Amino acid sequence: MSRIGGQLASRGCPHQVKGTTMTTQRETGTAAPHRVLILGAGYAGMAAVIQLAARTKGCEDMQVTLVNPQERFTERLRLHISATGQQVAEMNIPELLEGTDARFVRGWVTAVDADAKIVRIDDNRVLHYDTLVYGLGSVADTVTVPGVEEHAYTLNTAQDAEVLAERLARLDRGTVVVGGSGLTGVESAAEIAERYPGLNVVLLGRQEPGAAMSPKPKAYLQAALTRLGVQVRSGIEVVKVLPDSVELAGGESVAADVVLWTSGTRVSPLAAAAGLTVDEHGRIVTDATLRSVSHPDVYAVGDAAAIRQGFGVMHGTCQGGMPTGVHAAVSIVRALDGGQPKPFRFGYYHTPVSLGRHDAVVQFTHPDDSPRRVYLTGRVAARYKETVTASPWPTYGRMKKMPASGRYQRETYVGPWLPEPILTVGDTADDITNAESVSTAMLVVLETLSPLERAVFVLKEVFDFSHAEIAQAVERSETAVRQAAHRAREHVRARRPRFTADRSRQRDVTERFLAAATGGDINTLMELLSPDVTLWTDGGGKVRQALRPVVGAQTVAAWFAAIGKVTYQGVEPADMNAELVEINGGPGMVFSGLERIIATVTFDFDADGRITTIHNIANPDKLQAIAGGITRDVGTI
Structure with a gap:
């Protein structure tokens, strides 16, 4: 994958500001880099800076600066633990930003002038900006009640x-x-x-x-x-x-x-003092894209923003804050590239509450934060809560390498949804089970289970909890849990492809398919496909793909036989490259051209080695890890 892995550096940099290309302006000496200033390194601010740094790395036309009063990241989800003298890890913000082009400035924000586009730091330093991301967050209200x-x-x-x-x-x-x-x-x-x-x-x-x-x-x-x-x-x-x-x-x-x-x-009074439109609580009022309604060059994220969704104004949480930071970063890049920022959409999904170190309760919610019937309690909930609490920092690290992993977008997805392809290594017999657990087929099947069945299946098959422990966690009888586990297993077995563990056979079929597809050999393609083969394509509404599954050997064979004859995503057949790799624990193909990744293809096989299902992912946001050449060992997943 060395040839493909080197292509990430050529991904598109933002190149347009107010209709004028930044490259042209720099060549004529009329423009400095576009300055994006991010205030606050909370959950939302960190998501914004990491996303911007990852998406604009190497772009001389962009300067990203993060301002925060301290270098240590505040894990607010763990402060109640620290308050009892228990040690927690110290996470250093500048260290996380190493390897990016983002700049860290330590200091307190003491004033913002939204009209002049300047920010004062510690009263004695001035920073100028072209675009501001305001994420100063909230603190406990110590003013309302005397004393x-x-x-x-x-x-x-x-x-x-x-x-x-x-x-x-x-x-x-x-x-x-x-x-x-x-x-x-x-x-x-x-x-x-x-x-x-x-x-x-x-x-x-x-x-x-x-x-x-x-x-x-x-x-x-x-x-x-x-x-x-x-x-x-x-x-x-x-x-x-x-x-x-x-x-x-x-x-x-x-x-x-x-x-x-x-x-x-309460939030800082700085936003109101800056002349930004705020609500009765001092939060910046935003439009649908998270821009200030009074100053469009200011984005507000996290607790500092009054963000209205269909269910009302969002309240401050980590699960809501991080997506706002991601969305602001994506919107900034889109706007500077001449596009229009998209509306922000979000729905809540859980309320995890720790009750000491070994107990917790997790209430799963509807998007409007109202409670669902499903919940967890006890040791299982405590493990879930700890997983949630620990997730932001490694998530930032993952965003740094593949920024598309931070997107919250399943709610309005266009066309079939397929899980993100992952380059994997390790093909020994001991890795067969792990490889199957991360296969595209398995991930798709899990999406079709009910919430209770999925919870029971994962807790039993992944965490190896007993039926009695799961029953206590989900507040169901042990009999009901056993029945749910049985339904889930049967569902998975029925829908999971029944290919053998003969990986050499799978690879051989994949190699023959690749040769036939690139050579336009429709007869060989027909031989390799089962009669009722199904092709699923995921373009995410960003790349033209089939919005419904393509069924039947003849139709699917004709689809792939055209690869060597038609222009695809602006790439001529002569400029297209294809490579056999391992994706999600099995053989797959990567198509590239014009120094970018175009698509991936993975397969499911029947017992005879014929292809029963094809997963074709062309959504560029899901190809970031492939483009970066990032691999994972299936033995450790």
């Missing part, structure tokens, strides 16, 4: 968590009041109670914990808090925080040696 700023602890930064941890470590006995019964309050109260069983932990809030969940997971969450000894008081409003207590509406006072404040959030 919070002076007497309460917060979890805004890793330093905040460390300060609280030091205080808790010195507290042999006493009461810790957690103000706010939202998810951060619940996780913090549970973590403190588990870590310091000698302390009295009181959780105060207007709503009962888990209020947005369906009845069973909510009951599980509340029972877990009771088991940990957390005293929960709902329907409570704190009106003042004092050095040794909190006052409630109605005059009652609750003694407190430590107060942790998690109730409500």
Whole structure:
């Protein structure tokens, strides 16, 4: 793959600003690089800078700068863990940006002038921009309730968590009041109670914990808090925080040696002061593409933005923040290349809540964040939660190599959807099972299972949980879980291709198919195809492909026999290259031309070695890993 692997460097750089090519402007000495300034390295800001850095690497016409007050990335999903003195990994932002062209500037943003397009850093430095990505995020609201700023602890930064941890470590006995019964309050109260069983932990809030969940997971969450000894008081409003207590509406006072404040959030007033249109909470009001409605050269992402979807305005979460950063980056590249940014579309899918280190509850949701029936509890949920919590940083690393992996786009996908092709290595007998588990066929089959069947199948076959453990996690009887597992296995067996483990036979057929297709030999193609072969094509609406499956040996053979005769994606037959590689654990083909990857093709085989299914992926966003020559060993997947 060395020839193909070197083609990623030639991918298109943004070349157009306001109708004038940047290359031409540079040659005439009339233009400097387009300056993109990203404020804030939270979940959304990091997604934006990594995406932009990856998509514009080597482009002299673009300058990407990230501003953040510290080099350490704040894992807000783990701050409640750090607050109890437990060690978590330190993640360095400049180190992650190494190997990209993005620049890191350490400092506090003290002013933004949206009309002059300048940002002040620490009051004594000025940065100019052409496009701004505003992602300064939110912090705990310490202003609304008197005394919070002076007497309460917060979890805004890793330093905040460390300060609280030091205080808790010195507290042999006493009461810790957690103000706010939202998810951060619940996780913090549970973590403190588990870590310091000698302390009295009181959780105060207007709503009962888990209020947005369906009845069973909510009951599980509340029972877990009771088991940990957390005293929960709902329907409570704190009106003042004092050095040794909190006052409630109605005059009652609750003694407190430590107060942790998690109730409500607020955003920086900088956006409003800059003249940007903001909502009643100070968040930047955006259009459908995440641009400021008052200043189109400003994109707002994450908690700092008031982003309206069909279900209403999004609330701040990691699962929503990262996609906004990705979308802003993609939109910037598209706009600078003369295109129109597309509307942002997002739907929620889960609410995972840790209840100490070995327990959790995961509520799966509809896109509008309302609860589904499916949920997880206990050890399985804890493992799920940890997987979610740990995922952002490696996701940034993956985006750095293949930026298309960050796109959130399944909801409005055009035409058949196929999983992203992955170059794989390792073809020993021991790797057969692993190779089959990442095959295109298996990934497609899993998409057809119901949510319960898919959860049971993965928990049983991948994580090797017992039926009893799965039953407890999904709140079903063990009999129901066994039935779901049986249905899932039968479904997978029925729809999974029944090819033999004779990989040499598969490779031989693939080689013959490649030779016949490039040579226009329709008779040989017919011999290699089963009579009812099905061709699935995935162009994602970006490349012209069949929107429905192509069925039948004669039709499919004619489709591929034309490869050597017709122009495809602007590439003449004489300029097209084809190469046999291993994709998703089996033999496949990569087509390229004009220094770019055009498409991949993989196959399913029957017991006789005939091709039963063909998967043809031409969506350029899904070909980034192939273009980069990135390989994975099936023995370690």
